[in-house]
Amino acid sequence: MKRKLFLSILIIFLIISFMSIVGYSNDKKVDYQLQKQCKKDSEKFFKKDDNDLSIRSYKNHYNKKLNKCFILIDDENVNTKFLYDVKENKRYGAIVDLGDKILGKVLEKECKSKSECDSLVKPYMEE
Numbered sequence: 001m002k003r004k005l006f007l008s009i010l011i012i013f014l015i016i017s018f019m020s021i022v023g024y025s026n027d028k029k030v031d032y033q034l035q036k037q038c039k040k041d042s043e044k045f046f047k048k049d050d051n052d053l054s055i056r057s058y059k060n061h062y063n064k065k066l067n068k069c070f071i072l073i074d075d076e077n078v079n080t081k082f083l084y085d086v087k088e089n090k091r092y093g094a095i096v097d098l099g100d101k102i103l104g105k106v107l108e109k110e111c112k113s114k115s116e117c118d119s120l121v122k123p124y125m126e127e
């Protein structure tokens with residue numbers, strides 16, 4: 001009796017473990033595909049209206065928590081960074097480095113230093 005109960009519990013445990021491993025690998029595969037698509041979409045977004053790519057650069061990030069693809073464009077010519085939602089073509093923020101001070105806004109929050117602005121951008125570009 002005890003042996004049958006033990007074997008039943010063991011089998012249930014193994015089945016649940018297997019199912020969670022399979023689910024975990026499927027989640028990883030989906031995440032990878034979303035990151036890959038975000039990279040492609042960001043590249044298109046960056047190149048579509050840009051005449052001088054030599055002075056601009058970008059970083060992209062698929063934010064799993066928000067289920068959105070973000071791009072942070074750095075325009076060295078005017079010392080400005082722009083944060084966009086790639087799919088919605090929506091600007092989330094802009095940060096301007098004036099040399100002696102920094103002015104920025106991400107959604108409705110303002111920042112006046114590099115560290116403040118970085119902390120406002122971080123939740124979108126990291127997860």
